[in-house]
Amino acid sequence: MDSFLTAFFSGTSQGAIYALVSLGLVLVWRGAGVVNFAQMGQAMFTTYIASQLIQNDYSYWSAFVIALVSGAILGAIVDLGLMRPLTSRKNSQLLNSQSMRTTIPVIASLGILGVLKAVAGILWAGEERGFPSPIAANALTIGDTTLAITGFDLFVIGVVFVTLVLTTIFFTRTGMGLAMRASALNPEVTRLSGIRVGSVRTLSWAISGTASSLAGLLVTPKTNLSPNTLDLLLIVGFTAAVVGGLNSLAGSVLGGFIVGYVIAFVNVYSAPENVFLAILVFLLLALFIRPQGILGSKEVRRV
Amino acid sequence: MSKVKTHKVIGARSTRLAIIFFIFILLLSMQFDPYNQYQLANISTLLIAVLSITLLTGASGQISLGQGAIMAVGGYSSALLVTKLGLSMWIAFVLAIFVSALFGLFLGLAAARLSGPYLAGTTLVMALAIPSVAIRFESLFGGDIGFTVDYGYPPNWLTNLIGEISIEEWSLYVALPFAALSLFAVLNLSNTRSGRTWRAVRDNEVAAALAGINIARTKVIAFVCASALAGLAGAIYGFRGLVGPSVYSTDLSLLLLTAAVIGGLRSIGGAIFGTFVIVFLPDVIERITKALALPETISNYLPALLIGFLLLLTVIFNPRGSAGALEHIRHARHSHKH
Amino acid sequence: MLIISNLVTEFASIKALNDISFQAKPGCITTVIGANGAGKSTLLRTISGLERPTSGSIKWFDEELTHKSVESIVRSGIAQVPEGHAVISQLSVAENIELGGLFRKRIARGDLAIATKEVYELFPILFERRREPAGSLSGGERQMLAISRALVSRPKLLLLDEPSLGLAPLISAQIISTVNELCKSTGLTVLLVEQNANTALAVADHGILLALGKVIANLPAKELIADSSLRAAYLGY
Ligand SMILES: Nc1ncnc2c1ncn2[C@@H]1O[C@H](COP(=O)(O)OP(=O)(O)OP(=O)(O)O)[C@@H](O)[C@H]1O
Numbered sequence: 001m002d003s004f005l006t007a008f009f010s011g012t013s014q015g016a017i018y019a020l021v022s023l024g025l026v027l028v029w030r031g032a033g034v035v036n037f038a039q040m041g042q043a044m045f046t047t048y049i050a051s052q053l054i055q056n057d058y059s060y061w062s063a064f065v066i067a068l069v070s071g072a073i074l075g076a077i078v079d080l081g082l083m084r085p086l087t088s089r090k091n092s093q094l095l096n097s098q099s100m101r102t103t104i105p106v107i108a109s110l111g112i113l114g115v116l117k118a119v120a121g122i123l124w125a126g127e128e129r130g131f132p133s134p135i136a137a138n139a140l141t142i143g144d145t146t147l148a149i150t151g152f153d154l155f156v157i158g159v160v161f162v163t164l165v166l167t168t169i170f171f172t173r174t175g176m177g178l179a180m181r182a183s184a185l186n187p188e189v190t191r192l193s194g195i196r197v198g199s200v201r202t203l204s205w206a207i208s209g210t211a212s213s214l215a216g217l218l219v220t221p222k223t224n225l226s227p228n229t230l231d232l233l234l235i236v237g238f239t240a241a242v243v244g245g246l247n248s249l250a251g252s253v254l255g256g257f258i259v260g261y262v263i264a265f266v267n268v269y270s271a272p273e274n275v276f277l278a279i280l281v282f283l284l285l286a287l288f289i290r291p292q293g294i295l296g297s298k299e300v301r302r303v
Numbered sequence: 304m305s306k307v308k309t310h311k312v313i314g315a316r317s318t319r320l321a322i323i324f325f326i327f328i329l330l331l332s333m334q335f336d337p338y339n340q341y342q343l344a345n346i347s348t349l350l351i352a353v354l355s356i357t358l359l360t361g362a363s364g365q366i367s368l369g370q371g372a373i374m375a376v377g378g379y380s381s382a383l384l385v386t387k388l389g390l391s392m393w394i395a396f397v398l399a400i401f402v403s404a405l406f407g408l409f410l411g412l413a414a415a416r417l418s419g420p421y422l423a424g425t426t427l428v429m430a431l432a433i434p435s436v437a438i439r440f441e442s443l444f445g446g447d448i449g450f451t452v453d454y455g456y457p458p459n460w461l462t463n464l465i466g467e468i469s470i471e472e473w474s475l476y477v478a479l480p481f482a483a484l485s486l487f488a489v490l491n492l493s494n495t496r497s498g499r500t501w502r503a504v505r506d507n508e509v510a511a512a513l514a515g516i517n518i519a520r521t522k523v524i525a526f527v528c529a530s531a532l533a534g535l536a537g538a539i540y541g542f543r544g545l546v547g548p549s550v551y552s553t554d555l556s557l558l559l560l561t562a563a564v565i566g567g568l569r570s571i572g573g574a575i576f577g578t579f580v581i582v583f584l585p586d587v588i589e590r591i592t593k594a595l596a597l598p599e600t601i602s603n604y605l606p607a608l609l610i611g612f613l614l615l616l617t618v619i620f621n622p623r624g625s626a627g628a629l630e631h632i633r634h635a636r637h638s639h640k641h
Numbered sequence: 642m643l644i645i646s647n648l649v650t651e652f653a654s655i656k657a658l659n660d661i662s663f664q665a666k667p668g669c670i671t672t673v674i675g676a677n678g679a680g681k682s683t684l685l686r687t688i689s690g691l692e693r694p695t696s697g698s699i700k701w702f703d704e705e706l707t708h709k710s711v712e713s714i715v716r717s718g719i720a721q722v723p724e725g726h727a728v729i730s731q732l733s734v735a736e737n738i739e740l741g742g743l744f745r746k747r748i749a750r751g752d753l754a755i756a757t758k759e760v761y762e763l764f765p766i767l768f769e770r771r772r773e774p775a776g777s778l779s780g781g782e783r784q785m786l787a788i789s790r791a792l793v794s795r796p797k798l799l800l801l802d803e804p805s806l807g808l809a810p811l812i813s814a815q816i817i818s819t820v821n822e823l824c825k826s827t828g829l830t831v832l833l834v835e836q837n838a839n840t841a842l843a844v845a846d847h848g849i850l851l852a853l854g855k856v857i858a859n860l861p862a863k864e865l866i867a868d869s870s871l872r873a874a875y876l877g878y
């Protein structure tokens with residue numbers, strides 16, 4: 001029972017983080033038709049910025065906010081500086097090829113990932129460093145009984161919960177949210193409604209950058225920070241996104257939690273080194289059984 | 304009748320090019336010190352893997368970020384065949400081709416249902432899962448470390464023929480014939496009907512389907528061919544000394560992709576050029592950092608930085624790679640003359 | 642007044658519009674007819690900025706539209722209802738309508754509510770089904786929705802691409818007469834593309850016959866209806 005609770009709580013708090021990563025991936029996929037493999041590179045970079053600020057005696061919270069803002073800016077830069085010119089290039093023989101239209105952005109995002117990692121390595125040396133959490137990671141106690149959940153886990157769950165609620169309100173209740181959904185579903189009709197689809201697209205990159213930056217801030221107190229730490233998170237987030245449905249925002253969150261539980265239970269009941277194998281098997285199963293994802297719909301899957 | 308004829312001509316051309324490559328590398332190796340001979344062996348080996356990407360991504364339009372994982376299949380299977388069953392290295396290499404082709408068949412069946420980024424992500428997960436697999440089945444795969452294998456000694460008839468040869472030369476002589484053969488195979492393949500079918504699927508699946516092409520089958524065949532090549536490369540690569548998770552890392556997968564991209568995804572000459580770049584770039588960088596006395600924090604990350612920039616510059620300015628640039632210049636000259 | 646002069650739009654190999662000039666008067670319906678592939682859709686798409694013309698110019702009164710982006714063309718009062726019931730089927734009916742007026746939210750919030758009310762009055766069925774996904778509507782209802790989406794932006798020029806496509810004659814006649822009333826009551830300018838000449842020309846003031854990207858006839862609608870030899874030659878009936 002005890003180990004079950006441990007797995008359940010750690011699955012919930014880790015799953016919350018995976019949900020953020022997968023949400024970030026799905027936002028950009030829906031909004032711009034690109035799976036951004038540089039996403040967690042961007043998050044790593046902004047977490048380093050926060051870490052640097054904290055070292056320079058800024059408070060945790062100001063560093064936190066600055067990191068989120070730089071996540072948004074970095075996302076927007078990637079779109080404006082690279083992805084938009086790449087995909088809007090006319091008369092390119094290569095881009096006339098269907099498969100190349102998806103391949104080129106993938107390669108570009110790998111290039112960004114490489115550059116970000118190298119620059120972070122050069123700026124902040126290669127060795128791992130810790131990253132603080134605002135709340136101690138001690139197991140909570142009620143009276144004499146120790147719970148299987150730490151204060152930090154609760155903090156993570158709370159922050160992600162608030163983020164998800166805000167995101168939901170943004171998408172379902174605001175005009176900008178409607179514009180974002182519409183441009184993902186049908187850019188032409190959206191443009192004909194007078195909405196600047198290009199700007200909306202940049203906004204999805206920015207929001208995705210913020211979400212993944214938040215994921216970076218929440219995960220590094222446990223994993224430490226190095227240029228490579230967040231690589232795994234990208235893969236897990238990708239799996240979560242595929243499981244939930246690459247074109248469904250709600251699905252991406254659901255997928256995040258599912259993968260969180262899978263990993264947590266493998267960790268507790270099997271061995272940590274089996275986690276990757278579990279992810280691979282899980283991903284392949286998902287792809288074979290339901291390639292459009294749990295909440296994804298088939299017809300809108302981009303080819 | 305005329306079709307048969309063109310095939311013959313194409314066959315002659317690819318034979319010629321493969322032989323030229325073979326002789327060129329041999330002549331080059333004679334000018335080189337042992338270290339650079341070893342690098343030439345690496346080039347020959349990795350070229351096979353880069354060609355597999357040229358075939359898969361350039362010709363059939365499927366992107367794989369996990370060619371390293373398929374190399375691992377070839378590496379582990381050949382190494383196991385030699386160490387556990389005592390087969391000869393050469394037979395093991397050939398069998399490794401079949402094993403990885405079979406693996407590619409399964410992967411291709413999954414991949415045919417996936418497009419673009421799905422495939423990219425899935426192959427990346429696969430590449431990252433290798434250490435996990437190696438540890439999970441430690442008794443078979445030797446866990447985190449892997450196991451050591453090597454090319455052995457050169458056979459007597461060869462040393463009798465050309466005299467004593469160093470380990471470095473021997474590793475080149477093992478890899479080079481395979482590289483030339485792969486080059487020959489890929490050159491031929493891209494000029495045959497199946498090559499054209501692949502390109503049709505790559506450029507427009509709907510149109511290809513309307514033209515009566517079986518999309519799924521085409522994609523799976525491309526995957527099988529590319530996996531056979533990657534597996535062969537992996538087998539030769541492992542026999543340099545070690546078959547283990549560290550050899551077939553994700554970094555290797557991405558490095559191979561980089562080579563194919565900067566050379567030009569659709570060009571075989573580009574694959575050769577790209578392979579030279581990725582193998583010699585670290586040496587060049589090391590020389591530069593020494594000359595400039597750069598601190599270690601920078602020099603450690605300089606190769607990654609340069610490779611990232613090369614990728615970005617290529618997709619931004621010249622998505623067809625250096626091969627495309629060359630063609631562009633040739634065209635410009637040509638039209639200039641007229 | 643929409644003024645089109647010497648407009649040429651090319652796709653890789655063909656000239657879909659080949660030197661087209663005509664004018665559409667305000668407060669009137671101008672109907673463009675032509676066989677499949679005549680270039681009707683390309684004409685509308687070029688006006689709304691979805692396709693880039695190779696040469697020629699498009700003017701809306703004094704405003705040059707030729708090189709503007711789709712978004713700014715829409716924002717200057719030109720709304721297009723694209724071919725084939727173009728609504729976003731995963732969004733609800735209400736959201737589709739809201740989308741059409743979204744860009745005016747900041748500049749004319751009050752009027753937006755009125756405009757929304759007006760389109761619901763025009764098509765009451767849409768109000769009944771406002772919470773349902775647009776994908777669940779019938780073809781005719783979807784066309785009404787597509788027109789509503791365009792109307793809430795309070796356009797001055799409405800570009801309608803084959804609104805009767807796939808609809809029962811009764812429904813398409815109803816839609817076209819609704820548009821006609823709107824035109825007469827609000828002074829809206831309409832450029833209506835149709836294959837079925839009869840209903841479309843009946844309400845029109847002016848008719849243009851397009852074939853292979855060229856203007857073959859540019860006549861008052863009544864004369865175009867009457868000219869059976871032209872119709873036989875270019876439309877086959
Ligand atoms: N995106 C495009 N690329 C290439 N050619 C195109 C494109 N769009 C249209 N065309 C060509 O331009 C010509 C005119 O097409 P258009 O769609 O304007 O015809 P239409 O009059 O609307 O026909 P229909 O009544 O069938 O809708 C056709 O020959 C068509 O094949």
Ligand SMILES: [Mg+2]
Binds near residue numbers: 682724
């Ligand atoms: Mg049309």
